[in-house]
Amino acid sequence: MLENLNESHSAHEHSALVEVVKVTKIYPPDVVALRNVSLSAEKGELIFLTGPSGAGKTTLLKLLCRQEIPTKGLIEIDGNDLNTLSANDIQKLRQRIGVAYQDFKLLPRLSVFQNVAMPMEVQFKSPREIRSRVTELLEKLGLKEKKNKPAGKLSRGEQQRVAIARAAANSPLLLLADEPTGNLDAVTTGLVMDLFRELNENGATIIIATHDESIYQGSNHRKFELQQGELY
Amino acid sequence: MRFLTFIFTQSFRNIRHSWGVQLMTLLTVTLSVLIFSFFYLIYTNMLQAGAQLGEELRLTVYLESQLTQVEQEEFKKKITNFGKVEKIVFITPEQAFQRLAKQLGSDSDVLADLSPAFLPYSAEIYPHKDLGNLIRIKEFADYLKNLPGTQKVQYGQAWVERFGHFIKLLRFIVFISGTLLILTTMFMVSYTLRLTLYARQDELKVLRYLGATNSYIKGPVLIEGFALGLFGSSLGLASLFFIFQWIKNHFSSAGFMNLLELRFLPMPSSAIILLGSIMLCTLGSLLSIRTLLKK
DSSP states (O other): OOOTTSOOOOTTTOEEEEEEEEEEHHHHHTTTEEEEEEEEEEEEEEEEOOOOTTTSHHHHHHTTTSOOOOSSEEETTTEEEEOOOOOHHHHHHHHHHEEEEETTTOOTTHHHHHHHOOOOOOTTTTTHHHHHHHHHHHHHHGGGGGSBBBGGOOHHHHHHHHHHHHHTTOOEEEEEEESSTTTTOOOHHHHHHHHHHHHHHHEEEEEEOOHHHHTTTOOOOOOEEETTEEEE | OOHHHHHHHHHHHHHTTTTTHHHHHHHHHHHHHHHHHHEEEHHHHHHHHHHHHHHHHEEEEEEOOOHHHHHHHHHHHHHHHHEEEEEEEEEHHHHHHHHHHHHHHGGGGTTTOOGGGSSSEEEEEOOOOGSSSSSHHHHHHHHHHTTTTEEEEEEHHHHHHHHHHHHHHHHHHHHHHHHHHHHHHHHHHHHHHHHHHHHHHHHHHHHHOOOOOOHHHHHHHHHHHHHHHHHHHHHHHHHHHHHHHHHHHHHTSSSSHHHHOOOOOOOOHHHHHHHHHHHHHHHHHHHHHHHHHHO
């Protein structure tokens, strides 16, 4: 039974939205991606998940959006144990989680606008609402002029921003960003971080997996460092 | 309402994206409906022809001897025990002789030295339209043969039996063709839609990541199946109608066809074919999406 996910989230409520308890993920035959990882994220919190490439950051984010299933351990999102949710409930949960994938997962033949609109269409938002929100996001990320261009014809940096816009489209309860600034210059990195801050101020819980020190150095948000699948 | 709008928009988008494959499937459905309906149309018109000819049919029962009034009433009662008849006329040898002379026309002088006595007493039975079915006529004839005092029953057995066999054969063909075409349509629609879904695997994966429910994914596919059934069967029936009109206009004066009043499929039959096609195509689309969603 899905709990709480339809309630609106207010900023800075002090209760855990994400609970990861002693999670281990082993890929066959014996590749240990994560070992006994435990962390939590409060509602309305922004946290950084840091570590070098191959540390297990992407694996952890995949577990949080139920793209992968942990070998051992417990993951709860807003009080819901992911292991016990039905297939339909998982889909409803995913509608409340925005994910900006490291490999973007855009549909190249669809336009920028259509890609960003997809999560809103899945939730049957009105065309007017979709148009307004998508235009707003594209403007914030400097992509307004590219809205009708097929996503497959964009540069990697532009595709990355489209993926971020899509993740933010539904003003999600939880936003997971995997290396969101990997292909961006300083200016566009600033645009992306401004968007994340705005979403966070509006109550979204954000987990950013990154090895880009420039975006978390000096920040007073919590950081979790992964090294070879374990938390330091 | 919004759900329906999205589903229809998505269906339209999908059809536009794979219009070539969808068109081929549409043509397959159209041809299947056309072929099946064509045979069914022939079958219904043959049945109609049989009924028509059955109405004009009369059975002649040759009697062993003249029947008294009481025996005639008894005879009539036994006949009507089988089924309703329009009328029963008892013909004496003299009346039969006069008829024969009339039929011979200018050659009737061959009867000049003959007496009517060589002709038997007979009864002409005009069956009611309930007995107009030619298969029933045979059963009626067999019944009459077994009545006491009956020598022989005549009604054009040979061609009626041949007609009956033809109808049976046609019924068999319609049944077999219908079954094969149903299977063809369903599997063709199922595999075509599965192909378009495989081509959209990436899109479906992304939709799943974004939280699209099974209804969101299944809906457009079912609509596509429905549309294939609706338009395919409509085109098939429309094509059949044009073919029917052409045949009627070009062949209605020729020989045997002149005896028939050709009729197109009645509305209920057309409606059943239409609804049946829609149902099969929608079922085909459901099969395709269920297989894919299981993976």
